[in-house]
Amino acid sequence: MLIVQKFGGTSVGDLERIQNVANRVAATKKAGNDVVVVVSAMSGETNKLVAYAEHFSPNASRSDMDMLLSSGERVTASLLSIALNAMGLETVAMSGRKAGIITDSHHTKARIEKINPELMNSAIKEGKIIVVAGFQGVNENGDVTTLGRGGSDLSAVAIAGAINADLCEIYTDVSGIFTTDPRIESKAKKLDKISYDEMLELASLGAKVLQNRSVELAKKLNVNLVTRTSFSDEEGTLITKEENIMEKPLVSGIALDKNQARVSLIGVKDRPGIASDIFTKLSNSNVNIDMIIQNVGHDGKANIDFTVPVSDLNDAKMVVSKFVEDAEVDGVSYDENICKVSIVGVGMKSHTGVAAKAFATMAAENININMISTSEIKISMIIAEKYAELAVRSLHSTYELDK
Amino acid sequence: MLIVQKFGGTSVGDLERIQNVANRVAATKKAGNDVVVVVSAMSGETNKLVAYAEHFSPNASRSDMDMLLSSGERVTASLLSIALNAMGLETVAMSGRKAGIITDSHHTKARIEKINPELMNSAIKEGKIIVVAGFQGVNENGDVTTLGRGGSDLSAVAIAGAINADLCEIYTDVSGIFTTDPRIESKAKKLDKISYDEMLELASLGAKVLQNRSVELAKKLNVNLVTRTSFSDEEGTLITKEENIMEKPLVSGIALDKNQARVSLIGVKDRPGIASDIFTKLSNSNVNIDMIIQNVGHDGKANIDFTVPVSDLNDAKMVVSKFVEDAEVDGVSYDENICKVSIVGVGMKSHTGVAAKAFATMAAENININMISTSEIKISMIIAEKYAELAVRSLHSTYELDK
Numbered sequence: 073m074l075i076v077q078k079f080g081g082t083s084v085g086d087l088e089r090i091q092n093v094a095n096r097v098a099a100t101k102k103a104g105n106d107v108v109v110v111v112s113a114m115s116g117e118t119n120k121l122v123a124y125a126e127h128f129s130p131n132a133s134r135s136d137m138d139m140l141l142s143s144g145e146r147v148t149a150s151l152l153s154i155a156l157n158a159m160g161l162e163t164v165a166m167s168g169r170k171a172g173i174i175t176d177s178h179h180t181k182a183r184i185e186k187i188n189p190e191l192m193n194s195a196i197k198e199g200k201i202i203v204v205a206g207f208q209g210v211n212e213n214g215d216v217t218t219l220g221r222g223g224s225d226l227s228a229v230a231i232a233g234a235i236n237a238d239l240c241e242i243y244t245d246v247s248g249i250f251t252t253d254p255r256i257e258s259k260a261k262k263l264d265k266i267s268y269d270e271m272l273e274l275a276s277l278g279a280k281v282l283q284n285r286s287v288e289l290a291k292k293l294n295v296n297l298v299t300r301t302s303f304s305d306e307e308g309t310l311i312t313k314e315e316n317i318m319e320k321p322l323v324s325g326i327a328l329d330k331n332q333a334r335v336s337l338i339g340v341k342d343r344p345g346i347a348s349d350i351f352t353k354l355s356n357s358n359v360n361i362d363m364i365i366q367n368v369g370h371d372g373k374a375n376i377d378f379t380v381p382v383s384d385l386n387d388a389k390m391v392v393s394k395f396v397e398d399a400e401v402d403g404v405s406y407d408e409n410i411c412k413v414s415i416v417g418v419g420m421k422s423h424t425g426v427a428a429k430a431f432a433t434m435a436a437e438n439i440n441i442n443m444i445s446t447s448e449i450k451i452s453m454i455i456a457e458k459y460a461e462l463a464v465r466s467l468h469s470t471y472e473l474d475k
Numbered sequence: 476m477l478i479v480q481k482f483g484g485t486s487v488g489d490l491e492r493i494q495n496v497a498n499r500v501a502a503t504k505k506a507g508n509d510v511v512v513v514v515s516a517m518s519g520e521t522n523k524l525v526a527y528a529e530h531f532s533p534n535a536s537r538s539d540m541d542m543l544l545s546s547g548e549r550v551t552a553s554l555l556s557i558a559l560n561a562m563g564l565e566t567v568a569m570s571g572r573k574a575g576i577i578t579d580s581h582h583t584k585a586r587i588e589k590i591n592p593e594l595m596n597s598a599i600k601e602g603k604i605i606v607v608a609g610f611q612g613v614n615e616n617g618d619v620t621t622l623g624r625g626g627s628d629l630s631a632v633a634i635a636g637a638i639n640a641d642l643c644e645i646y647t648d649v650s651g652i653f654t655t656d657p658r659i660e661s662k663a664k665k666l667d668k669i670s671y672d673e674m675l676e677l678a679s680l681g682a683k684v685l686q687n688r689s690v691e692l693a694k695k696l697n698v699n700l701v702t703r704t705s706f707s708d709e710e711g712t713l714i715t716k717e718e719n720i721m722e723k724p725l726v727s728g729i730a731l732d733k734n735q736a737r738v739s740l741i742g743v744k745d746r747p748g749i750a751s752d753i754f755t756k757l758s759n760s761n762v763n764i765d766m767i768i769q770n771v772g773h774d775g776k777a778n779i780d781f782t783v784p785v786s787d788l789n790d791a792k793m794v795v796s797k798f799v800e801d802a803e804v805d806g807v808s809y810d811e812n813i814c815k816v817s818i819v820g821v822g823m824k825s826h827t828g829v830a831a832k833a834f835a836t837m838a839a840e841n842i843n844i845n846m847i848s849t850s851e852i853k854i855s856m857i858i859a860e861k862y863a864e865l866a867v868r869s870l871h872s873t874y875e876l877d878k
Contacts, residue, residue, distance in 0.1 A: 087530045094531075124554055127490045128497075129561035136560070136568050140553035143546035150543035151527055157539070158532035165539050170617070214573070 078228035081115035113144025134179030145205035173209035181220035187234035222283030233293030248309035339402025481631035484518035516547025537582030548608035576612035584623035625686030636696030651712035662877035742805025
């Protein structure tokens with residue numbers, strides 16, 4: 073098999089851990105596979121460099137930041153190459169440039185535009201292990217760019233797509249994707265397989281093992297993604313296309329997001345386009361809206377409830393208070409003590425009754441549901457934050473995820 | 476003026492010192508000059524990375540080492556660019572690649588083959604300060620190379636030549652070139668100017684402010700080189716071509732080299748080519764020979780004395796003991812307790828009596844001269860090491876270098 077293995081900052085956090093990574097890569101190679109390794113900077117290095125830059129300026133030029141930050145991954149890549157050499161394995165260390173990763177020019181958050189895999193392909197043909205500095209590429213002028221948060225994962229997935237790898241393994245300190253957060257429900261089980269779409273729903277809902285950008289790219293490039301831990305040999309979770317999953321479970325996991333706040337607009341004036349006005353202004357202020365509920369009262373005035381990330385709440389307040397001032401909205405209230413519990417599973421597409429079961433579970437626990445939103449593979453409910461863990465555990469049990 | 480300023484590792488050793496460098500560069504710019512800055516890695520960084528590599532392997536691949544080590548200068552260059560930006564100055568940070576520095580493929584000790592200065596020239600035209608990562612370039616395949624010890628100085632000199640800079644300032648922790656080592660003779664004076672050839676003689680004899688490679692390159696490219704300190708505004712020493720120095724002093728400086736050992740071959744067999752045999756074998760063993768004296772005795776057998784760096788003495792012993800075994804040489808003795816004192820000055824070319832004065836000075840101090848060698852601008856004497864400081868001070872006074 074041709075395998076891309078990506079190791080994050082904690083996995084290469086010190087020299088001993090880099091040696092562990094080398095051992096794992098060597099074992100994979102000796103088992104008869106071709107291996108391309110993608111590495112992050114040693115944990116702490118990037119933060120150190122950011123602090124250095126901030127010492128001089130809170131808003132350093134983005135191209136300078138890219139030249140600065142891209143150095144950390146180069147260090148790890150060359151060290152891992154040296155470690156593998158010392159074990160008798162032939163390697164070639166590559167910067168993003170050398171690996172042919174071409175990006176746009178949005179410094180510090182560039183997007184990969186294409187990968188020229190010729191150098192990698194010929195190194196693989198020669199039996200060499202390739203060690204690539206993650207998180208970076210070059211734009212069409214040849215300037216170094218970086219890919220933003222989760223950038224090394226993106227590098228790995230994009231490379232896996234470009235060289236038609238059979239597998240792209242993302243090594244972290246977590247052993248895979250669980251049916252729910254094991255810190256909340258100790259009976260949570262690691263999933264063997266999950267579809268891209270389910271993973272996307274789980275990720276955006278709080279299971280922060282993988283950035284959505286990486287999962288989306290894997291889906292687009294049809295890359296078989298595995299998340300697993302670098303600290304043991306435990307098998308991880310395969311994220312793949314739905315067709316590759318034979319037994320589709322009704323529900324794959326329960327996600328919890330406590331980072332939500334509710335904004336309730338009471339008595340919204342009855343004039344055409346007012347909702348559009350409100351949400352356009354919120355969008356212009358970069359407020360991310362998640363769920364929206366509107367109902368119209370007897371007086372023709374509407375109540376509109378919506379949820380935003382807690383971090384966007386202040387911006388949201390600024391926008392809506394203007395509407396209250398202008399007497400277009402009678403009043404407004406905010407609630408940060410809420411959370412969102414979501415049930416995710418591709419099986420919902422073909423099975424009915426999943427939602428009803430969820431509502432019944434909440435009712436049995438006397439938990440009031442404030443808002444509901446559904447998609448083909450997801451049911452989300454807004455409830456009081458104090459019930460968060462209880463709700464997760466009850467739903468986990470209802471759908472027999474511990475079995 | 477167009478000025479290249481190079482700052483070594485101690486000058487950029489921490490964030491405060493980088494800020495000091497930024498202040499100096501800014502002042503140079505604001506005085507109406509165009510500035511290209513060349514920086515080394517923060518002191519300690521390169522050693523740290525070398526130690527990391529050695530943790531895995533004592534003989535890491537040279538291309539891996541280059542990828543590893545070149546990162547330190549990139550960090551400093553981007554940080555200095557950020558610091559200058561924060562002071563309101565327009566900058567562009569460049570890796571060796573971006574600065575157009577093309578080298579051969581001798582990784583870890585590459586030679587600069589050419590510089591493509593187009594990007595630098597257009598940035599200068601736009602009034603920008605260029606900050607270049609020193610010590611590095613790329614070979615024709617686009618792989619990163621490093622230039623070996625003193626590499627950042629070489630980068631600076633080569634860039635100064637390529638962009639026709641008026642001045643190339645090398646900032647270190649020493650304020651310039653002195654008539655002799657001030658730790659030996661406190662009356663030593665800083666020289667305002669010195670010729671390339673004098674500097675080359677002084678450097679190879681122990682005044683370790685500048686690597687000879689840099690001085691040779693400056694001479695070849697006709698670059699006006701200045702060594703000065705980054706810790707004060709004190710003027711440094713200009714190293715330039717002889718024609719630029721109006722008043723040529725008879726003697727410019729006294730150099731001392733304690734790192735010498737003498738090998739004495741007694742009774743060397745009288746056969747054609749034997750001296751050639753001996754010195755060819757020494758050369759093949761990478762023993763650097765400095766001075767050689769041969770005299771033929773009454774029996775037709777010769778005595779040959781030569782000096783080598785102390786570090787090469789063991790290799791030299793291996794070679795010559797073979798000749799003793801083969802009965803081609805009667806005996807051999809070694810002396811590590813010697814030193815070489817040298818008097819350097821372009822004025823010697825046109826003045827006689829400089830050597831006679833040196834010998835008279837040694838005689839007056841009862842110092843025995845073991846070996847003598849001379850060039851157009853230099854007289855070197857091998858004497859017992861215990862007289863080293865006395866000899867230096869006496870000669871310094873004889874030639875009135877303290878005046």
